[in-house]
Structures are given as C-alpha cells and as structure tokens.
Amino acid sequence: MTTVGSDPEVTAAGSSATVEADGRTGLLGRIVSGRATPDSVWLLLLASGLLLLGLVMTFSASFVQSTADTGDAFDVFGRQAFWAFLGLPVAFVATVVDYRRWRMFALPALVLTLLAMALVLVVGEEVNGAKRWFALGPVSIQPAEIVKLTLPLWTAHVLASKWRSIDRGGVIDLLLPAAPVIVVAGVLVAMGPDLESAVLVMAIGSTALFVAGLPLRIVGVMGILAGLFAWYEVASKPYRLGRLAAWLDPTAYADTYGYQTTQGFIALGSGGFFGVGLGQGRGKWLYVPNAHTDFIYAIIGEELGLLGALLVLIAFAGFAWLGIRIASRSTDVFGRLLAASVTAWLILQASINMSSVVGLLPVTGVTLPLVSFGGSSLVITMAGVGLLASVARHGRDVEARHGRVPAPSARPAGDGASLDG
Numbered sequence: 001m002t003t004v005g006s007d008p009e010v011t012a013a014g015s016s017a018t019v020e021a022d023g024r025t026g027l028l029g030r031i032v033s034g035r036a037t038p039d040s041v042w043l044l045l046l047a048s049g050l051l052l053l054g055l056v057m058t059f060s061a062s063f064v065q066s067t068a069d070t071g072d073a074f075d076v077f078g079r080q081a082f083w084a085f086l087g088l089p090v091a092f093v094a095t096v097v098d099y100r101r102w103r104m105f106a107l108p109a110l111v112l113t114l115l116a117m118a119l120v121l122v123v124g125e126e127v128n129g130a131k132r133w134f135a136l137g138p139v140s141i142q143p144a145e146i147v148k149l150t151l152p153l154w155t156a157h158v159l160a161s162k163w164r165s166i167d168r169g170g171v172i173d174l175l176l177p178a179a180p181v182i183v184v185a186g187v188l189v190a191m192g193p194d195l196e197s198a199v200l201v202m203a204i205g206s207t208a209l210f211v212a213g214l215p216l217r218i219v220g221v222m223g224i225l226a227g228l229f230a231w232y233e234v235a236s237k238p239y240r241l242g243r244l245a246a247w248l249d250p251t252a253y254a255d256t257y258g259y260q261t262t263q264g265f266i267a268l269g270s271g272g273f274f275g276v277g278l279g280q281g282r283g284k285w286l287y288v289p290n291a292h293t294d295f296i297y298a299i300i301g302e303e304l305g306l307l308g309a310l311l312v313l314i315a316f317a318g319f320a321w322l323g324i325r326i327a328s329r330s331t332d333v334f335g336r337l338l339a340a341s342v343t344a345w346l347i348l349q350a351s352i353n354m355s356s357v358v359g360l361l362p363v364t365g366v367t368l369p370l371v372s373f374g375g376s377s378l379v380i381t382m383a384g385v386g387l388l389a390s391v392a393r394h395g396r397d398v399e400a401r402h403g404r405v406p407a408p409s410a411r412p413a414g415d416g417a418s419l420d421g
Helices: 008-012 026-031 038-070 075-096 099-123 143-161 163-167 171-175 178-190 195-211 216-235 238-248 259-271 296-329 333-358 376-394
Strands: 125-127 130-136 139-141
Touching (some): 038 075, 038 296, 099 130, 099 178, 099 333, 130 143, 143 163, 143 178, 143 195, 143 333, 143 376, 163 171, 195 216, 216 238, 259 296, 259 333, 296 333, 333 376
Antiparallel strands (some): 130 139
C-alpha cells in the first residue's frame, strides 16, 4: 500500500496513487474510492425528499397555469421531471468522484461561466425586460445559476492553493484575486438585471473568505459596500422602490406591487395547520403569481398547512446542520471551504425565498432549492448537493479506511492539510 506524503497537492490527488483497501483496482476503483458515511446518507435522503416534494408540488402548483398557457396540464411538470432526471446522473457523479479531482476544472469552468454571463446580456432571450437566459430550442439555460457552483469551486481552490501564506496572516493573499472576481460575478448578475441573485452570488463567494479567516473589520467594510451598491440599484429602479414600499405595507399596494405578497398571505392563511389538501388549493388558480417558481412555498403552506411548511423549514435546517458538520469534519482546506460555500449557497437561497413569501423580506425572484420549478438551477443545485456529499465521503482521509494519510495531528505544521493548523 502506497503512502502519500504531506504535500497538499499530492494529498489532494492521493486517491489516484493508491490501491483501494476494499479490493477495487484500476481507473474505476480510483475514481469512486470511498464509501457512504452517515452524513452523506442523511444529506442525500434530505435532498431526495425535497426533490420529490418539489416534483409533487410543481405539478400541483402549475397544472392550472400550464393548461391555460399550453392546453397541457403536464407541461411544466414534464419539464421539471426532465431536468430532475437529467440531474440524477450529475448528482451521482459529483457524489462518488473525489471532489478534489474537480480542482483542475475550477478555473476554466469559472472563466467560461463569466463569459457566458457577459454574452447573455447581449444575445440572451429577453423575458419581462431581463436578459438572463440562453434559449436552446425548448431548453433555457441561465448562466447566473451556474456561477453559484463554479464561483465557490474556484474560490475554494484558489484559497487552498495559497493556504501557506494565508495561514501566516496574509490578508492580501486572502483577498486577491478572489475578492475582485467575486465582485465581477456579482455585477454581471446585477446587470441581468437580478439584484437579489447578485447579492446571493457575492455572499456565496465571500463565504470561503470568511471561513478562511477574513478579519471581521474587512467583512464589515465589504458588507457596507455591498449595502450601498444594493441601495443604489434599488433607488435607480422605480419598480424596486415599489417592491420595497409594498414590503413595508403590502395591503396599501395590494393591486400593484403588493399583489403577489398579499395573495401569498391569503394562500398561507387558508392552509391552517393541516392544509386544505394536496391539489385542493385555490391560490394556484391564477391568484398567486409564479406559484410554481418563487412562490411555491405559499402553495405548500396552503395545501399542506403549517405542518408541511414547518417540515420544509426543518429539512433545510437539517441541511444546514449537516453542511456545517461536513465542513468542520473535513481535514482538507479545499474540502472545508467548498463544503462551507455550498452549504451557505443552499441555505441562504432557501432562507431568502421563504422569508420573501412570509413577508420577512421584499419579494425576490429567488427560487426554493430542489423544490421550485427551474431547469438549469435544479441540475446545478443537484450537482452542488453531490459535491457536498463527496466531501462527506472523501474529505476526512480517514487513515483507518485507506491507511494512506497520517492523522491531522501527525502532519507537519503548515502543510495546508487542515484549517486548524
């Protein structure tokens, strides 16, 4: 059995230099090295439950709109099922392949994503005044969804590669080149225009910086700058000011900017504790706008009641707990930063969506991960879940399993193998 040395890059690729202890040899054995762990199993069970709930609720929330638009009650559901089916092998590959193998693709993947985000502003399909999608026949792809995965992948890779200098207190090494790239990604999304997703993308990218030890005073400055940018974007668009006013007093704008919020409140309030029954809700009968996308949580509350809405909330809380647990248990810098960023992405997006539905935040176009209708967003989210599960499977380099990496406490100091160093 070959023992990998303490060099971080060698450690990161250690699985390719080892004959697996469970008897797998050759390329396939090296690729799918590792085994299921309790964290990965629970994570995938939660994701599967939310995905199945999303398929059911997507049909329930969309069949009226689908019938009105196309004459086919299954139109939206069929597309969602197609994307879910497409995302299953993506999630499987992301789960079984050692996440460190994706580091070599981090830079080209991000560059291509940023180029696509710039290109879509010029030649993208325009919907309601926004250019965010490439229309490829019946399929639409949104680059802003892809950057939610490629940005944290690249950021974690860059910080892990520079960990020796960062660990010695190199704040400049921590900020460059990651911070400017995060800003560029956020600005490109905001030009969509999509302010809410822009703030989310910058928060996702900045998570790795925070976990890597960015001083709180710099975090505060970055937060202030992001707030000023957000306020400028809000103040420069009348419809955003209208949304803000409607958030403060929805009933005063019930026929205009507050219509979606008030109809969402009516749907939620109609559900009671146990709901009116699956498929029996009235909100989807062209009352609640975007019932199958960013306001699907209102339909869940109406048809499955407070109980169903709380179960969804608990599921995402479990996701957060597992993600933090997976990140904290990883003995690899790249794995820990990647797990923290993916967890922040999923939980922040879910929190923004549910908060906007219940009135804690202004209405946004942010969807509920794994539950809301969405093509490229669903596949990318499933890939992110797979990467998180891969960190749970491979991120600890447990010597008892493969016997090839010494315990973290026995590694030379500063080898870049642990954030605790």
